[in-house]
Amino acid sequence: MSEFLTPEALSALLQVIMIDLVLAGDNAIIIGLAAAGLPKDQRAKAILIGIIAATVLRIGFAAVTTQLLQIVGLLFAGGVLLLWVCWKMWRELRSGGHHDELEGTEAVAGQDLNSDGTVAGAAPRKTFAQAAWQIVIADVSMSLDNVLAVAGAAREHPGVLVFGLVLSIALMGLAASFIARLLNRHRWIAYVGLAIILYVALEMMYRGGNELLAQLN
Numbered sequence: 656m657s658e659f660l661t662p663e664a665l666s667a668l669l670q671v672i673m674i675d676l677v678l679a680g681d682n683a684i685i686i687g688l689a690a691a692g693l694p695k696d697q698r699a700k701a702i703l704i705g706i707i708a709a710t711v712l713r714i715g716f717a718a719v720t721t722q723l724l725q726i727v728g729l730l731f732a733g734g735v736l737l738l739w740v741c742w743k744m745w746r747e748l749r750s751g752g753h754h755d756e757l758e759g760t761e762a763v764a765g766q767d768l769n770s771d772g773t774v775a776g777a778a779p780r781k782t783f784a785q786a787a788w789q790i791v792i793a794d795v796s797m798s799l800d801n802v803l804a805v806a807g808a809a810r811e812h813p814g815v816l817v818f819g820l821v822l823s824i825a826l827m828g829l830a831a832s833f834i835a836r837l838l839n840r841h842r843w844i845a846y847v848g849l850a851i852i853l854y855v856a857l858e859m860m861y862r863g864g865n866e867l868l869a870q871l872n
Contacts, residue, residue: 734862
């Protein structure tokens with residue numbers, strides 16, 4: 656317990672919580688958007704499969720990512736990948752794709768949030784196989800992003816890393832629809848999370864770059 660009480664650990668813990676909050680909500684919205692074009696009876700099944708798959712992938716990635724980041728050069732590569740995630744999130748936030756996010760949020764929450772008489776009714780129709788494929792691709796990308804960001808923020812605090820991964824899984828499994836609605840209503844939370852992920856990415860690149868330079872010298 657004392658590991659969590661140092662200033663460095665508390666700072667890492669706050670970063671991890673914010674990263675988990677934003678990425679879990681983002682993942683839920685993407686899963687909802689992929690499932691939004693399905694009939695109502697298939698939509699809930701697709702979202703449940705997506706959340707279960709994301710949970711399993713997070714556990715799997717966590718088992719190997721922390722070990723892989725010990726290899727010289729991969730910490731820098733992980734930072735570059737997170738930097739790309741930041742750019743992607745920034746582009747989505749600035750592109751005004753609020754309509755798509757609303758459709759995804761309605762689908763995962765199962766509620767008519769814009770009072771148009773339908774739940775994700777404007778989403779293009781698709782087959783269950785199409786939705787499942789989109790969800791799998793999103794889950795692989797988002798789960799790796801989440802584990803990398805949490806591992807980067809936790810740094811040399813394994814207790815914080817474990818807490819962050821457990822929290823990530825709990826948020827996806829128990830509170831995905833609540834977080835999706837929260838992010839849809841309060842956009843500033845996503846910007847704060849984006850800033851933290853950017854900081855973690857740049858720090859990983861800095862530390863990874865120093866490791867590479869040390870090996871070259």
